Amino acid sequence: MVTINSAPGRGDAFDPECPTRVVLDRIGDKWTVLVIGSLVDGPLRFSALRARIGGVAPKVLTQTLRAMERDGLLTRTVHAQVPPRVDYELTPLGTSLTGPIATLTEWAETHLVRILTARDDYDTQAEAR
Amino acid sequence: MVTINSAPGRGDAFDPECPTRVVLDRIGDKWTVLVIGSLVDGPLRFSALRARIGGVAPKVLTQTLRAMERDGLLTRTVHAQVPPRVDYELTPLGTSLTGPIATLTEWAETHLVRILTARDDYDTQAEAR
DNA sequence: CAGCATCCGTTCTGATACTG
DNA sequence: CAGTATCAGAACGGATGCTG
Numbered sequence: 081m082v083t084i085n086s087a088p089g090r091g092d093a094f095d096p097e098c099p100t101r102v103v104l105d106r107i108g109d110k111w112t113v114l115v116i117g118s119l120v121d122g123p124l125r126f127s128a129l130r131a132r133i134g135g136v137a138p139k140v141l142t143q144t145l146r147a148m149e150r151d152g153l154l155t156r157t158v159h160a161q162v163p164p165r166v167d168y169e170l171t172p173l174g175t176s177l178t179g180p181i182a183t184l185t186e187w188a189e190t191h192l193v194r195i196l197t198a199r200d201d202y203d204t205q206a207e208a209r
Numbered sequence: 210m211v212t213i214n215s216a217p218g219r220g221d222a223f224d225p226e227c228p229t230r231v232v233l234d235r236i237g238d239k240w241t242v243l244v245i246g247s248l249v250d251g252p253l254r255f256s257a258l259r260a261r262i263g264g265v266a267p268k269v270l271t272q273t274l275r276a277m278e279r280d281g282l283l284t285r286t287v288h289a290q291v292p293p294r295v296d297y298e299l300t301p302l303g304t305s306l307t308g309p310i311a312t313l314t315e316w317a318e319t320h321l322v323r324i325l326t327a328r329d330d331y332d333t334q335a336e337a338r
Numbered sequence: 339c340a341g342c343a344t345c346c347g348t349t350c351t352g353a354t355a356c357t358g
Numbered sequence: 359c360a361g362t363a364t365c366a367g368a369a370c371g372g373a374t375g376c377t378g
Binding site for chain 1: 220222223226228229230231232233234236237238239240242243246264278279280281302305306308309310312313314316317318320321323324325326327328330331332
């Protein structure tokens with residue numbers, strides 16, 4: 081049994097098992113969303129992922145992939161070959177995350193201009209002082 | 210004019226103006242979602258917010274609030290009184306963010322158990338080695 | 339009351355170089 | 359090919375003390 085949301089309606093950012101925190105910690109990460117986006121069309125191997133995303137240090141990519149694997153978002157398949165070949169593929173769970181992400185992206189695209197404008201106003205305001 | 214999503218379907222995590230990144234950077238922050246959650250029922254003053262959230266250093270809370278104000282998510286109203294009194298209130302923009310957050314929270318609550326189970330499996334697996 | 343200044347330990351990040 | 363090892367720099371988080 082797992083206790084969910086001990087403080088209903090509020091959430092507890094300290095609780096490492098707070099559902100929202102768990103998810104936010106993962107997709108708040110720069111690389112995770114890019115990995116998901118890169119894998120929606122099908123499995124990819126390490127170097128392909130690396131090339132597709134661009135600018136990722138191998139270490140960081142590995143970290144990201146391991147974290148996602150641990151959370152059951154993707155599978156890591158090692159083929160016993162020389163040279164080695166490792167495929168990464170989204171699990172159904174990982175794929176299902178694309179939904180909420182899309183919602184967020186939509187909101188983001190719709191409201192970005194407002195945010196950017198607000199920033200601009202704020203900054204010129206501050207500048208004036 | 211603002212260019213949106215220069216690399217359609219993929220997103221560019223490096224572009225500081227990528228809509229998804231802007232939003233993710235904000236709500237990926239531990240405190241932002243708590244602030245939003247605390248303000249949905251109406252405006253609150255600094256100390257009330259602080260008490261409601263619990264465990265926030267004033268500096269960090271200020272940072273969060275400033276960032277949110279800058280993005281137009283909330284307003285900061287200073288009342289000319291002694292002692293000073295400052296009210297924080299969600300803007301319509303800020304309120305509209307509760308939608309996507311709710312979507313995410315729902316997903317999170319639905320799938321948390323799976324994630325936690327996956328972690329457990331992964332960890333015991335690693336432990337066995 | 340609201341918050342700024344300061345400081346410090348920790349974490350994160352990425353670059354670079356090397357290996358099974 | 360698919361990582362691991364190492365390391366320096368930056369960013370962050372938080373505690374403390376002080377002020378308009």
